[in-house]
Amino acid sequence: MLRSLLSPTALIICGVFAQPVLAQAEPAKQVHIGVILPAATDPQSLEASVAKAAQQGAAMAEEEFQLNASMFEMDFAVVTAQANGADVVAAADSLVADGKAFAIAGAFDAEEGRLLSDWSAAKGVPFVNLFAADDRLRNELCKPTSFHVAPSAAMYLDSLAGWFVRAGFRNWFIVEADTEEGAGQYARLGRALNDRHFGAREVGHAVVPAGGAIGEDVLSNISGSGADVVVLLTPAEDQLTALKAMEAAGIKLMVTGFPYPETQTRSFFALSREAAPKLGSGMRATAWEPTLDAYGARELNARYMDRWGEPMEAAAWATYQGVKVFFEAAMFGGSTEPDAVLNYLSAPTSVFDVWKGIGTSFRPWDHQLRQPLYLSQIDETATDAKQMGLLVGELPAIYMPGTDPVERLDQMGDLASQSQCRF
Structure with missing residues (x-):
C-alpha cells in the first residue's frame, strides 16, 4: 500500500x-x-x-x-x-x-x-x-x-536450457556461428545440457559462416534430426535469415536464439515474426522485459x-x-x-536494487552481477510495441521460500570453481 x-x-x-x-x-x-x-x-x-x-x-x-x-x-x-x-x-x-x-x-x-x-x-x-x-x-x-x-553468455545459456528442458524440449539442434564467440557459446551450452539436465541431448549441430545464409544441407539435417528445439548461436541478422529459410523449408519446431543486444528489442521481435510468422513467434531470453x-x-x-x-x-x-x-x-x-x-x-555488503525483485551483488570471483533473467514470448498479432512480447518465464525462481538468494542466483553462470578469472 x-x-x-x-x-x-x-x-x-x-x-x-x-x-x-x-x-x-x-x-x-x-x-x-x-x-x-x-x-x-x-x-x-x-x-x-x-x-x-x-x-x-x-x-x-x-x-x-x-x-x-x-x-x-x-x-x-x-x-x-x-x-x-x-x-x-x-x-x-x-x-x-x-x-x-x-x-x-x-x-x-x-x-x-x-x-x-x-x-x-x-x-x-x-x-x-x-x-x-x-x-x-x-x-x-x-x-x-x-x-x-x-x-554473461553462461547465464543466458543456463537459463535457456532450464526453461526449455523443463518444458519438455529435450532434443536440441544447435546452429553455431563460425566465430570464436560462437564456438564458446556452443561449448558452454553443451555443458549446460550435459551437466545440469538429465535426459537432454544434442541431436544435431551445424557451423555456419557469420553473415551467410543457412544452407540446404543444414535445413535437411534439422528436418531429419528429431529435434524438439533449434538454437541459433548466430548474430541477430543471421537469426532472421535462418528463421525465414527454415519456415520456407516447412520446418515446424520451436526456434530460439542467443540473446544478442539487437535480438532483445521490439524491432527484432517484429522482424522475427515477419520473416517467419510461425517459427519467428517463439520465445526469447532477455535481460529485461517491459511487461x-x-x-x-x-x-x-x-x-x-x-x-x-x-x-x-x-x-x-x-x-x-x-x-x-x-x-x-x-x-x-x-x-x-x-x-x-x-x-x-x-564489497559483499554492497547490494544493488535493479528492480528485479531481489538485492543483487557482484560476484567476487569475476565481477558478474547476480540477477534473474526473463523469457519473452513474441506475440504473433500484437500491434502495440509493449504487447509484442509477453513475459512467460523467469529464472532463477527467487520467490521460493527457504532459499538463500545468493546461492539461488549463482545457479546461473559460472561458479568460482569453474572460473578462469584471476584478479
Whole structure:
C-alpha cells in the first residue's frame, strides 16, 4: 500500500537510499559518470534500436538521479560519447580527460567489452560493461577494474536450457556461428545440457559462416534430426535469415536464439515474426522485459513509458543501471577515487536494487552481477510495441521460500570453481 501513495520522485529516492552501506560517509561533491553509447548510422537498423534505447536510458538516469543529487548539493552529470568498435577507446579517453568522468559505462559487443576492459585496467578507471555477454570477459580476459551489469553468455545459456528442458524440449539442434564467440557459446551450452539436465541431448549441430545464409544441407539435417528445439548461436541478422529459410523449408519446431543486444528489442521481435510468422513467434531470453509487473519494475517501466512513450527495453535498463551503480558507489562510499569505487562495488555488503525483485551483488570471483533473467514470448498479432512480447518465464525462481538468494542466483553462470578469472 505504501508504494501506491508515493510520488515517482519519492520512489526514486527510496530506491536509491534503501541500500546497505559500507560506512557512513559524506557523498562525493562532484559525480560525473561517463557513458559510451552505440553510434548507429542507419536509423532503420537493429543497431539503431539498441542505440536509441541506450541513449534514453542514460538520459532518464541523469534526470532522475539529479533529483537525489540536488538534495546534497552534488554536482551530478552523465556525460556521453558515441562510438563503435575500436573507437570506444578514444571515446573513453575523452570522457575522463580533465577529470570530467570518474568512471565509464559502455560495451555493446565482445570487442568493445575487451577494449574497454583493457583500457580500464591500464588507466585504473572503474568500468561497467553494459551489454557484452562474452564469457571470456569474465574468465581469461577478466580485469579487476571491470564489472558486468550485462548478463554473461553462461547465464543466458543456463537459463535457456532450464526453461526449455523443463518444458519438455529435450532434443536440441544447435546452429553455431563460425566465430570464436560462437564456438564458446556452443561449448558452454553443451555443458549446460550435459551437466545440469538429465535426459537432454544434442541431436544435431551445424557451423555456419557469420553473415551467410543457412544452407540446404543444414535445413535437411534439422528436418531429419528429431529435434524438439533449434538454437541459433548466430548474430541477430543471421537469426532472421535462418528463421525465414527454415519456415520456407516447412520446418515446424520451436526456434530460439542467443540473446544478442539487437535480438532483445521490439524491432527484432517484429522482424522475427515477419520473416517467419510461425517459427519467428517463439520465445526469447532477455535481460529485461517491459511487461515485468512486479518488484518495483512496474514503476520503472511506467516512468520510462511516460518519459519516452516507448517500452523500456533491455539496452535502456542496462544503461540506467550502469549509471545507478556508479552513483550509489559515489553516494555511499563518499568518494569517486578509483580504489574507493572499486572497493564499494566489490564489497559483499554492497547490494544493488535493479528492480528485479531481489538485492543483487557482484560476484567476487569475476565481477558478474547476480540477477534473474526473463523469457519473452513474441506475440504473433500484437500491434502495440509493449504487447509484442509477453513475459512467460523467469529464472532463477527467487520467490521460493527457504532459499538463500545468493546461492539461488549463482545457479546461473559460472561458479568460482569453474572460473578462469584471476584478479
